[in-house]
Amino acid sequence: xxxxxxxxxxxxxxxxxxxxxxxxxxxxxxxxxxxxxxxxxxxxxxxxxxxxxxxxxxxxxxxxxxxxxxxxxxxxxxxxxxxxxxxxxxxxxxxxxxxxxxxxxxxxxxxxxxxxxxxxxxxxxxxxxxxxxxxxxxxxxxxxxxxxxxxxxxxxxxxxxxxxxxxxxxxxxxxxxxxxxxxxxxxxxxxxxxxxxxxxxxxxx
Amino acid sequence: xxxxxxxxxxxxxxxxxxxxxxxxxxxxxxxxxxxxxxxxxxxxxxxxxxxxxxxxxxxxxxxxxxxxxxxxxxxxxxxxxxxxxxxxxxxxxxxxxxxxxxxxxxxxxxxxxxxxxxxxxxxxxxxxxxxxxxxxxxxxxxxxxxxxxxxxxxxxxxxxxxxxxxxxxxxxxxxxxxxxxxxxxxxxxxxxxxxxxxxxxxxxxxxxxxxxxxxxx
Numbered sequence: 552x553x554x555x556x557x558x559x560x561x562x563x564x565x566x567x568x569x570x571x572x573x574x575x576x577x578x579x580x581x582x583x584x585x586x587x588x589x590x591x592x593x594x595x596x597x598x599x600x601x602x603x604x605x606x607x608x609x610x611x612x613x614x615x616x617x618x619x620x621x622x623x624x625x626x627x628x629x630x631x632x633x634x635x636x637x638x639x640x641x642x643x644x645x646x647x648x649x650x651x652x653x654x655x656x657x658x659x660x661x662x663x664x665x666x667x668x669x670x671x672x673x674x675x676x677x678x679x680x681x682x683x684x685x686x687x688x689x690x691x692x693x694x695x696x697x698x699x700x701x702x703x704x705x706x707x708x709x710x711x712x713x714x715x716x717x718x719x720x721x722x723x724x725x726x727x728x729x730x731x732x733x734x735x736x737x738x739x740x741x742x743x744x745x746x747x748x749x750x751x752x753x754x755x756x
Numbered sequence: 757x758x759x760x761x762x763x764x765x766x767x768x769x770x771x772x773x774x775x776x777x778x779x780x781x782x783x784x785x786x787x788x789x790x791x792x793x794x795x796x797x798x799x800x801x802x803x804x805x806x807x808x809x810x811x812x813x814x815x816x817x818x819x820x821x822x823x824x825x826x827x828x829x830x831x832x833x834x835x836x837x838x839x840x841x842x843x844x845x846x847x848x849x850x851x852x853x854x855x856x857x858x859x860x861x862x863x864x865x866x867x868x869x870x871x872x873x874x875x876x877x878x879x880x881x882x883x884x885x886x887x888x889x890x891x892x893x894x895x896x897x898x899x900x901x902x903x904x905x906x907x908x909x910x911x912x913x914x915x916x917x918x919x920x921x922x923x924x925x926x927x928x929x930x931x932x933x934x935x936x937x938x939x940x941x942x943x944x945x946x947x948x949x950x951x952x953x954x955x956x957x958x959x960x961x962x963x964x965x966x967x968x969x970x971x972x973x
Contacts (some may be wrong), residue, residue, distance in 0.1 A: 576791035577875040634851065637869050638843040647837060650789030661781055674835070677873040681803040684866035729970050730963035732957070734788060745949030 555699045562703030564751040566685075568678045569711035575678030578736060579712050589716035592661070592673075595704030598655070599673050600682050604648045604701025605694050606685040607640050615639065640683045648674040676709055677721075677746055715741060773895040777903035779966065783876045784907045785959045786969060790876035795951040796867060797908075801924045803863045804912035806853070808905030810868065812846045812898060815877050817921045819897030822885040830887075838881050839872065876904055911954050919945030954959075 567575045575596070582592045613618060615636050620627035652670045656663045663670075673679060682704050691697045718740055727736050783789045798805045805884065815939060821841050822829070829837050850868045871877070880900050883891040916922055921929030921941045922950040944950055959969075963969045 557770050557966040566813075567892070573948065573951070574793040577789060578903055580788050580791065581865070600869055608812055634847060637850070638840065640842050641839050642836075645839060652813070675839075675873050675875060675878050677870050680873045681792075681866060681870055684869050688866060730967070731960050732970060734785070735956050735963065738959065739950050742949040742952035742956065745952060747945075749947065749949065 553696055555597075559703040559706075561742065561755075562700050563707040563710065564748065565754065566704075567707040567711060567748055568681065568704050570679065570741070571747040572685075573700060575676050575682035575708055576674050578673075579708075579715065579741075580734070581718055583712055583716040583737070586713060586716045586720060589712045593705075593709030595651075595670050595673055596676065596678060596708045598651055599644070599648055599679055599706055600705035600708075601698065601702040602651060603640075603644050603679060604682050604686050604704075605698045606647065608637055608686055608691065608694055608697035609656050611636065611687055636684075636687060640756045644683070645674045663725060672732055676740050678704065711744065714744060742753055765946050770895055773892055774899040774902075776837060777899040778894075778906060779903075780969070781900075781961070782903045782962075783879075783900050783906055784795055784909065784955065785962055787876075787879070789879050790874045790904055791955075792870060792874070792925060795911075795955065796948065797864055797914055798912040798954075799919065799946045799950050800863075801909070801912045801916045803910045805905075806857060806860045807864060807867065807871075808901075808908045810849045810853070811871060811874065811876075811904055812901040814842065814849055814871055814896040815880065815897040816879060816894055817845050817897075818877055819885040819893040819962050820890055822881050823888060823890045823893035826886050826888075834882075834886065835878075838878060841883075843872050876900055907955070907958065914954055915945045915950065918942050919950075928941060 562568075566572070568578065569579050578592060583589050614623065615632045617631035617633065620630050620632075648670065652663075654672055655670070682701055685704075686697050686700060691699075691700060715737065719737065722736065722740070731739070766783060777783060782789060784791060797807050818838075818841055822838060846869065849871070850861070853864070853868060861888075880897060884896045888896070912921070916924075917928065917943060921934075929939065929941070945954075
């Protein structure tokens with residue numbers, strides 16, 4: 552249990568998807584004009600990451616890794632399909648996004664209408680594929696850890712995007728130098744947020 | 757866009773496809789696409805250059821393939837088709853890097869795979885290759901990827917020079933003897949947040965010269 556909490560806290564604060572690895576930057580910059588939309592996208596990302604990372608973990612460990620297919624019989628012991636991981640991961644993500652969209656539409660129509668267009672857009676959000684690729688690289692020990700990592704990364708993305716949206720709503724009333732307005736100042740603020748988040752690096756877990 | 761068959765290979769219109777993404781329509785600083793991978797690999801010049809070349813290759817090829825297939829792809833499943841084409845090309849690039857440039861491939865880690873979700877590629881496939889002929893699509897792809905690469909290399913240049921005092925591993929600052937005057941490398945430049953601030957400053961400089969790009973808050 553302690554291990555799971557550690558992974559969660561690590562992926563929210565120390566290995567924050569946006570502020571430490573710059574993943575999901577495109578939607579982070581495009582959808583952070585107001586807090587409401589940022590909130591919607593953030594929740595959707597938590598959802599999708601929480602589903603796709605454990606799913607891809609299973610695929611990785613039962614199909615792709617060298618020797619992963621040994622459960623099919625000893626003849627498969629040295630089959631290594633890991634070069635297929637990109638294409639399988641992205642297929643899982645695209646179909647999961649579609650599935651999550653349908654589930655949310657059925658059981659939580661209010662949430663669905665507030666998320667609107669952002670759900671399908673998540674399929675090409677690099678934070679999602681990044682989550683699966685980092686999971687592959689870090690070799691988590693079991694599916695619980697992978698899930699904890701997935702949800703934690705989603706929460707990290709959520710924190711970052713809601714934070715920047717709140718700052719951008721405020722900064723509209725400030726006197727920013729003209730060439731910096733809009734995109735430029737958003738980059739610099741994100742950089743400053745990243746520096747602030749770096750102070751978490753000292754925490755040993 | 758209707759084009760006559762006899763149009764020269766590098767007509768004004770085609771040249772424009774290649775050059776506007778370098779400045780007026782730059783994917784990173786103007787269209788805000790493909791930022792994810794642009795920032796994380798720019799601490800050193802070499803991986804940044806390799807990634808830029810990889811993106812040029814993937815994007816040129818993907819634009820050509822999608823443009824060739826543009827009449828056969830059913831619109832409803834086009835996103836999956838595009839993803840599969842891109843993923844296939846990225847797998848090729850990844851295997852080539854692993855075979856010939858193993859160290860760089862280690863440094864780039866997941867960012868080679870993330871070319872798949874690089875929004876520049878998807879964006880240009882959607883916006884251009886699906887509706888245009890093969891040759892203009894190739895130019896558009898290469899032009900946009902080059903615009904992306906230029907920013908990548910600029911950011912990496914400043915970060916490596918100021919952060920480690922080297923360029924492509926060559927100790928520039930030491931050779932110039934700057935350290936003897938009491939100069940110290942700014943280790944802060946290597947840390948991730950400085951990539952964002954460097955891009956912010958590049959945008960600032962670009963927009964002060966090119967004032968029509970200024971957006972209102």
